Amino acid sequence: MTKLWWAQIKSVIRLEMKKTLFARRGLWIYVLALMPVLLFTAHTVFTSRDRERSRQIASRSEKPLTYQDLLAIKPGMTSEEVIAQLGKPPMRFHWDERRPIEGGSLKVIPHESYHYSDGVNDLYIDIAEGKANSIHIREGYNLAQDSVVFAGVFQFFYLRLAIFFGCLGIFMNLFRGEVLDKSLHFYFLAPIRRDVLMVGKFLAGLLATCIIFVTSELLQMIAFNWQFSPNVRDLYLYQNHGLAQSAAYLGITALACLGYGAFFLAAGILFRNPILPAAAILGWEAINPFLPALLKKISVIYYLKSLCPVDIPSPPGTPPLFALLVSNPDPVSTPVAILGIVIVAAMVLYVSSLQVQQMEINYTTE
Amino acid sequence: MTGVIKNDCILFEDVSKFYGEILGVNRVNLSIPPGVTSLVGPNGSGKTTLMNLMTGLVRPTRGRIHVLGLNPSEPEKLFKVLGYSTQFDSFPKGLTGFQFVCSYLRLGGTDSQTAEQLAWRAIERVNLIEAANRNVAGYSKGMRQRIRLAQALCNNPRVLVLDEPLNGLDPLARAEMIALFRTVAAEGCYVIISSHILHEVDAISDQVVMLSNGYVVAEGPIHGLRSEIHEQPAQILIRCDRPRELASEVLKSELTMEVRIHADGRGLLIKTLDADRFYLTLNRIALNGVEIESVAPADDDANSVYEYLIGTEEVVR
Numbered sequence: 001m002t003k004l005w006w007a008q009i010k011s012v013i014r015l016e017m018k019k020t021l022f023a024r025r026g027l028w029i030y031v032l033a034l035m036p037v038l039l040f041t042a043h044t045v046f047t048s049r050d051r052e053r054s055r056q057i058a059s060r061s062e063k064p065l066t067y068q069d070l071l072a073i074k075p076g077m078t079s080e081e082v083i084a085q086l087g088k089p090p091m092r093f094h095w096d097e098r099r100p101i102e103g104g105s106l107k108v109i110p111h112e113s114y115h116y117s118d119g120v121n122d123l124y125i126d127i128a129e130g131k132a133n134s135i136h137i138r139e140g141y142n143l144a145q146d147s148v149v150f151a152g153v154f155q156f157f158y159l160r161l162a163i164f165f166g167c168l169g170i171f172m173n174l175f176r177g178e179v180l181d182k183s184l185h186f187y188f189l190a191p192i193r194r195d196v197l198m199v200g201k202f203l204a205g206l207l208a209t210c211i212i213f214v215t216s217e218l219l220q221m222i223a224f225n226w227q228f229s230p231n232v233r234d235l236y237l238y239q240n241h242g243l244a245q246s247a248a249y250l251g252i253t254a255l256a257c258l259g260y261g262a263f264f265l266a267a268g269i270l271f272r273n274p275i276l277p278a279a280a281i282l283g284w285e286a287i288n289p290f291l292p293a294l295l296k297k298i299s300v301i302y303y304l305k306s307l308c309p310v311d312i313p314s315p316p317g318t319p320p321l322f323a324l325l326v327s328n329p330d331p332v333s334t335p336v337a338i339l340g341i342v343i344v345a346a347m348v349l350y351v352s353s354l355q356v357q358q359m360e361i362n363y364t365t366e
Numbered sequence: 367m368t369g370v371i372k373n374d375c376i377l378f379e380d381v382s383k384f385y386g387e388i389l390g391v392n393r394v395n396l397s398i399p400p401g402v403t404s405l406v407g408p409n410g411s412g413k414t415t416l417m418n419l420m421t422g423l424v425r426p427t428r429g430r431i432h433v434l435g436l437n438p439s440e441p442e443k444l445f446k447v448l449g450y451s452t453q454f455d456s457f458p459k460g461l462t463g464f465q466f467v468c469s470y471l472r473l474g475g476t477d478s479q480t481a482e483q484l485a486w487r488a489i490e491r492v493n494l495i496e497a498a499n500r501n502v503a504g505y506s507k508g509m510r511q512r513i514r515l516a517q518a519l520c521n522n523p524r525v526l527v528l529d530e531p532l533n534g535l536d537p538l539a540r541a542e543m544i545a546l547f548r549t550v551a552a553e554g555c556y557v558i559i560s561s562h563i564l565h566e567v568d569a570i571s572d573q574v575v576m577l578s579n580g581y582v583v584a585e586g587p588i589h590g591l592r593s594e595i596h597e598q599p600a601q602i603l604i605r606c607d608r609p610r611e612l613a614s615e616v617l618k619s620e621l622t623m624e625v626r627i628h629a630d631g632r633g634l635l636i637k638t639l640d641a642d643r644f645y646l647t648l649n650r651i652a653l654n655g656v657e658i659e660s661v662a663p664a665d666d667d668a669n670s671v672y673e674y675l676i677g678t679e680e681v682v683r
Contacts, residue, residue, distance in 0.1 A: 182456035191445035191474035
């Protein structure tokens with residue numbers, strides 16, 4: 001029997017994959033999935049351009065500089081002290097500040113901007129009246145900061161919006177879309193158990209969303225890592241848990257597709273109007289941090305947040321509501337989180353399988 | 367009837383279906399034997415609902431249905447023996463005619479090679495071989511009708527349920543399909559057809575189920591149904607060489623209600639309340655020298671029975 005069911009599931013997957021991956025009405029899902037790839041690609045392009053500029057500035061320096069040399073410059077140092085320490089600035093600008101003084105007249109203060117670079121990091125010094133007035137170091141590689149940015153894009157855009165709405169578009173259409181197209185009877189008239197049909201459709205949806213979103217996540221990671229030199233990349237991937245983090249992001253993406261997919265498949269079977277359940281699920285996921293401990297567990301984002309490999313620190317002054325969305329005060333262990341999503345998805349799919357058995361074809365009332 | 371499930375017929379036991387407050391069918395008790403059974407009735411009379419109930423696409427609000435002993439809520443068993451060509455004119459997107467039939471078979475777990483063979487055979491039976499590799503979206507209405515028939519036939523089902531199967535077909539294709547239904551029925555299958563077109567019902571059916579407003583108003587062989595309608599006089603067409611002479615003879619019988627000379631002047635149209643006794647009388651008249659060429663009931667077709675039982679609403683004759 002299992003062999004028959006598996007053959008039937010494969011037939012359903014074959015039919016659904018073509019429809020799901022190449023549907024014109026699903027084009028927006030690709031756009032949504034590829035937006036972070038574009039973002040990180042653009043970031044890499046701009047970073048590479050800046051780095052090239054830094055290299056050029058460094059090559060024009062009187063002597064080779066290190067990051068420590070750049071850090072040695074402090075406010076209050078005279079321009080002579082700066083030049084003694086770093087050599088003549090490879091880039092230098094002049095400008096005058098006209099500051100009002102008592103009696104209504106203006107005092108002209110000459111400013112100079114020195115721009116040094118060690119080839120990766122840039123130092124900007126503002127010299128006013130012969131002394132270092134303000135100092136700014138722009139770090140070329142800031143893996144820690146970039147990782148947090150990546151994590152932020154992943155948690156706030158990719159998980160909560162792209163995957164969420166992508167799964168909505170794909171899984172909700174598996175049954176509801178066919179009812180609207182008046183073609184669901186094709187499946188319901190075939191010698192296949194309705195629950196087997198549902199499993200086939202779910203797996204097709206899962207495969208399609210995984211192909212779209214895991215591929216996009218992979219491309220995002222490639223684009224993200226591209227900006228680093230091979231040495232830094234190797235250091236990040238093999239010694240700073242970069243590889244483990246990448247694997248975690250891919251796994252979380254697949255689990256998100258599983259969890260949200262189960263919810264939206266159920267919504268497509270249970271409700272005629274997909275907007276209302278989608279809004280309800282979106283709301284439920286958003287208020288998750290405020291829910292009691294037991295209710296928190298009946299959601300997808302609770303487990304996904306626990307699995308995220310990089311914590312996003314709340315900067316000082318972050319509104320408490322936003323901070324609560326960012327933080328995960330009560331995380332669960334990785335095995336519990338994975339099992340949690342699988343159990344929640346299985347429960348939702350079980351309810352769907354009961355409902356699909358009762359489903360009737362009555363297109364005129366849809 | 368309750369308790370024992372018959373495995374050799376399609377059984378409706380006190381079946382009702384309501385769509386909210388709208389009546390689909392009410393208190394239907396039917397036992398459909400092998401052969402061609404036509405469901406006849408005006409739009410909204412419950413024909414499609416009855417077919418959808420039989421195939422599990424909708425569930426009865428009350429009552430039980432068994433198709434050769436199978437429950438329609440078990441599609442994995444039901445559609446091994448039943449094929450349904452619906453009126454729904456939508457198809458899964460992007461499939462050719464062949465893929466449409468073949469995918470249906472594959473969904474049932476048929477292996478790829480067998481599925482291809484069965485699909486081609488079914489497509490051949492509906493004469494659609496040339497168009498089989500074209501996308502269904504580009505098919506004409508008649509071709510879509512035929513590919514749905516192929517899908518219903520591809521499993522070699524014992525029960526064939528066809529909702530308005532002749533819609534959209536040209537006269538030649540209609541004749542071919544009617545012949546096909548008769549062949550399938552002759553093989554011992556149950557062919558259940560809904561139709562608006564009463565003269566085709568006569569040509570196709572072994573028995574009819576007449577529906578009106580969700581109720582079954584009559585069921586059985588057409589000729590049997592006519593004989594059950596006692597309140598309407600039977601009409602008999604007699605072909606003879608001397609109709610006026612024959613008319614004066616039959617008018618002498620108290621069984622004769624009305625006599626009319628046929629429009630072509632070569633026969634009589636007679637109305638009587640007791641056709642069987644009238645035939646005996648006619649035998650006596652014939653013995654007295656009037657040459658009678660043929661005697662045939664003039665109103666035991668589906669059209670007349672329908673008119674007597676249901677009226678004249680929305681049916682094509």
